[in-house]
Amino acid sequence: MNNDIFKGNWKQVKGNAKAKWGELTDDDLDQAEGNREVLEGKIQERYGKSKEEAKRDVDEWVNSL
Template identity: 50%
Template sequence: MNKDKVKGSVDQVKGELKEQWGRLTDDQSQVAEGKMDKAKGKLKEGYGEVKDKLTD
């Protein structure tokens, strides 16, 4: 597992937390930020997987 996959997973968790906090506090900007962080994390994780496959 490379660092891109780890960072992607961390970003997804962080995004989920932000999104849930935004829903709890009724802060739509936090919800949007959380969704963006989750999407960014998924992209990083996907990039890491492709990178792993190419280096094997």
């Protein structure tokens, strides 16, 4: 899924993201607004992951959608 499609479908997949990363708040997800880099940053903050780990997690999640 490319970034434009990801951003365009954000409202539909936002609940799925909340289910996957339960520590992310609704505010975190609203701030991301479909921006992968912001989502990765929020995952890094909440879960203490490296940038590479967060990117890999988001890649795997997007591919599973």
